[in-house]
Amino acid sequence: MLKIENLHVSVDDKPILKGINLEVNAGEVHAIMGPNGSGKSTLSHILAGKPGYTVTEGSIQYQGKDLLAMEPELRSREGVFLAFQYPVEIPGVSNIYLLKAALNAIRKHQGLDEVDAMDFLEIVKQKTALVEMKQEFLYRSVNQGFSGGEKKRNEILQMAVMEPKLCVLDETDSGLDIDALKVVSHGVNSLRSADRSFVLITHYQRLLDYIKPDFVHVLSDGKIAKSGGPELALELEEKGYSWVEEQAA
Amino acid sequence: MNSQSSRYITEYQSLDVELPGQNLSWLTQLRKDSLARFSEQGFPSSNAEEWRYTNFSAIEKKLFIPSSKKDIPEINNAALASYRLEGCYSLVLLNGRFVAELSELSDMPEDVQLCSMAQALQQFPDEVAEYFGKTVANEDHGFIHFNTAWFTDGWFLKVPENTVLDKPIQILNVVSENELMAATRNLLIVEQNAQVEIVESYFGLDADTYLTESINEVFIGQNARVNLAKLQNETDKAFHFGGTYVKQERDAFFYHESFSFGAQIARNEIHTDLGQGSECHLNGLYLGAKRQIVDNHTRINHREPNAISRETYKGILNQRSRGVFQGRVIVYEDAQKTDSEMNNCNLLLSDDAEADAKPQLEIYADDVKCAHGVTVGQLDEKSIFYLQTRNIDPETARNMLTFAFANEMVEKISLEDLHTQVLDLLLLRFPQIGIRKEWM
Numbered sequence: 001m002l003k004i005e006n007l008h009v010s011v012d013d014k015p016i017l018k019g020i021n022l023e024v025n026a027g028e029v030h031a032i033m034g035p036n037g038s039g040k041s042t043l044s045h046i047l048a049g050k051p052g053y054t055v056t057e058g059s060i061q062y063q064g065k066d067l068l069a070m071e072p073e074l075r076s077r078e079g080v081f082l083a084f085q086y087p088v089e090i091p092g093v094s095n096i097y098l099l100k101a102a103l104n105a106i107r108k109h110q111g112l113d114e115v116d117a118m119d120f121l122e123i124v125k126q127k128t129a130l131v132e133m134k135q136e137f138l139y140r141s142v143n144q145g146f147s148g149g150e151k152k153r154n155e156i157l158q159m160a161v162m163e164p165k166l167c168v169l170d171e172t173d174s175g176l177d178i179d180a181l182k183v184v185s186h187g188v189n190s191l192r193s194a195d196r197s198f199v200l201i202t203h204y205q206r207l208l209d210y211i212k213p214d215f216v217h218v219l220s221d222g223k224i225a226k227s228g229g230p231e232l233a234l235e236l237e238e239k240g241y242s243w244v245e246e247q248a249a
Numbered sequence: 250m251n252s253q254s255s256r257y258i259t260e261y262q263s264l265d266v267e268l269p270g271q272n273l274s275w276l277t278q279l280r281k282d283s284l285a286r287f288s289e290q291g292f293p294s295s296n297a298e299e300w301r302y303t304n305f306s307a308i309e310k311k312l313f314i315p316s317s318k319k320d321i322p323e324i325n326n327a328a329l330a331s332y333r334l335e336g337c338y339s340l341v342l343l344n345g346r347f348v349a350e351l352s353e354l355s356d357m358p359e360d361v362q363l364c365s366m367a368q369a370l371q372q373f374p375d376e377v378a379e380y381f382g383k384t385v386a387n388e389d390h391g392f393i394h395f396n397t398a399w400f401t402d403g404w405f406l407k408v409p410e411n412t413v414l415d416k417p418i419q420i421l422n423v424v425s426e427n428e429l430m431a432a433t434r435n436l437l438i439v440e441q442n443a444q445v446e447i448v449e450s451y452f453g454l455d456a457d458t459y460l461t462e463s464i465n466e467v468f469i470g471q472n473a474r475v476n477l478a479k480l481q482n483e484t485d486k487a488f489h490f491g492g493t494y495v496k497q498e499r500d501a502f503f504y505h506e507s508f509s510f511g512a513q514i515a516r517n518e519i520h521t522d523l524g525q526g527s528e529c530h531l532n533g534l535y536l537g538a539k540r541q542i543v544d545n546h547t548r549i550n551h552r553e554p555n556a557i558s559r560e561t562y563k564g565i566l567n568q569r570s571r572g573v574f575q576g577r578v579i580v581y582e583d584a585q586k587t588d589s590e591m592n593n594c595n596l597l598l599s600d601d602a603e604a605d606a607k608p609q610l611e612i613y614a615d616d617v618k619c620a621h622g623v624t625v626g627q628l629d630e631k632s633i634f635y636l637q638t639r640n641i642d643p644e645t646a647r648n649m650l651t652f653a654f655a656n657e658m659v660e661k662i663s664l665e666d667l668h669t670q671v672l673d674l675l676l677l678r679f680p681q682i683g684i685r686k687e688w689m
Contacts, residue, residue: 048638049637049638050634051630051634071637071642071643072634072637072638073637073638073640073641073642073643075638076637076638076639076640077640081638082638084635084638087635088629088631088632088635090632090635090636090650090653091653091654091657092650092652092653092654092655092656092657092660093649093650093653098636098639101639101640101641101645101649102639102640102641105640105641105642106640109640141653158639162639162640
């Protein structure tokens with residue numbers, strides 16, 4: 001599904017990612033962990049197509065296509081979803097309208113008709129229940145005045161409605177209390193399927209107690225310093241990132 | 250004598266125009282005094298600080314004349330109907346004069362007095378005299394004096410104490426002839442515990458170049474409530490001056506919404522004097538395109554303690570247009586526990602558009618809470634990217650965000666038909682932002 005080869009990325013001529021190699025197959029859940037400044041968020045931004053980054057070397061293949069050549073909206077229509085670490089507030093655009101516009105854009109891309117109004121309401125009703133969101137949130141402006149937890153739940157709601165193939169979650173656990181973390185994790189887990197992959201970017205092992213990864217990678221100074229199974233996260237929790245950094249050095 | 254305004258003064262002397270209240274000596278004197286002041290000052294020039302961003306000298310180059318009483322012109326009734334709001338009493342001022350046949354004032358509660366200013370000056374001149382000119386006594390610029398000297402009509406509304414009017418009133422101001430001046434003078438008196446909702450609409454119909462000059466004097470009694478909305482959708486070549494000057498008694502509530510969409514040059518003034526514990530909310534949305542200039546001038550005088558003021562004005566400026574916001578809040582020495590917030594946000598859609606924002610806070614009391622904020626900027630790139638990651642193409646994202654910026658003010662409109670009308674006009678005024686019906 002996703003193949004990152006020797007990816008080098010700079011911001012203002014400063015190298016951030018220095019040769020990432022990563023392969024994510026359909027149905028797999030990969031956790032990418034690492035200390036602050038290791039390049040975790042840059043990786044998520046590059047996948048989504050955020051402007052301001054320069055790819056100096058390497059490639060990203062998504063379903064056999066050159067992801068880096070695609071505009072951000074095309075990537076999302078093709079099934080790449082980024083759950084933001086800091087979701088943007090958009091006063092004046094209602095949540096429900098954004099969901100509808102997002103869904104219809106995918107359907108148009110797939111050559112389907114716009115979703116029927118009644119069907120849409122039914123879909124949204126189911127998905128809001130999944131993230132335990134009150135219906136009234138749908139009619140509020142996107143993320144405006146939402147608490148940290150509500151914003152993250154809203155990201156998962158959008159993900160559930162858009163039904164992407166590759167879900168990239170950028171520090172979705174940051175700033176969540178334990179109850180919100182459970183809700184968000186439940187949402188993610190229920191979206192897991194054989195043809196949907198996840199890249200979980202996180203600083204802490206805590207999230208992985210709730211969402212069980214197939215693979216764990218440790219990012220350090222712009223490179224993957226160590227890869228392993230779920231047990232690697234526990235080891236990191238115990239020994240700290242310095243352990244990996246020392247090994248890599 | 251100001252050389253530029255002299256043309257208006259000499260030309261007007263030979264006009265055969267019927268002005269209301271010519272039998273009333275106090276008014277004749279007031280008109281005379283105002284004319285003298287206007288001769289000295291002329292129309293405001295951009296030399297004056299309060300007018301520095303807005304140059305009305307184009308008015309001087311033309312000669313806009315008042316309509317004479319005799320001829321009520323034929324007008325496009327279908328167009329007029331489209332300006333009307335459902336479920337409202339309506340008072341129509343055509344070319345600056347009241348037209349009874351076009352107005353709908355039946356079933357008005359008996360103790361509510363709503364009529365044209367000309368009628369009021371005829372039927373109860375003493376009541377008019379009690380209020381006329383009082384809220385503009387300290388306003389000293391050419392538009393005020395010109396209006397006082399030459400107003401041809403207007404409206405008078407008095408809502409007696411404890412009366413809540415059952416329906417809103419639409420004051421529909423329409424101009425149907427070119428080179429015309431529609432100068433109207435209006436009085437709104439809302440006695441204690443009374444409530445009223447008014448919409449002032451300004452449209453051009455079969456005319457493009459004209460001058461609207463409208464002044465409202467508003468008196469809100471103790472614990473009374475006034476909701477006043479203004480929709481200014483003059484034609485692209487029209488000039489518009491509209492001023493509302495308010496006196497709020499103790500615990501009086503004033504809610505004003507301004508939608509300034511039309512005219513080549515528009516100046517909207519709102520000044521209010523706040524009594525103890527009173528509250529005012531001033532919301533505004535202004536749009537500029539082509540070479541339009543829209544100037545919003547507000548002044549909130551916190552004269553007494555415990556009053557609240559909230560002000561939010563937003564502007565969207567495209568092409569070579571210019572938007573001005575001058576918001577002045579004065580907290581006088583006695584106005585302890587004043588609570589005031591003022592915000593002005595401007596969205597520039599082109600490199601040639603300009604926003605001039607000048608918030609002014611003058612505080613002479615020591616125990617107050619005052620805040621103000623101004624932003625001038627373009628669309629937020631982070632928001633555009635966020636929408637792109639949600640499948641939206643960048644152009645639609647920009648349009649959505651622009652619409653959303655405006656909609657924050659539009660969605661506050663409580664009167665449903667006005668809400669629809671404002672949205673429809675937004676659609677017409679800003680075709681370039683590709684607003685879609687489904688966003689509404």
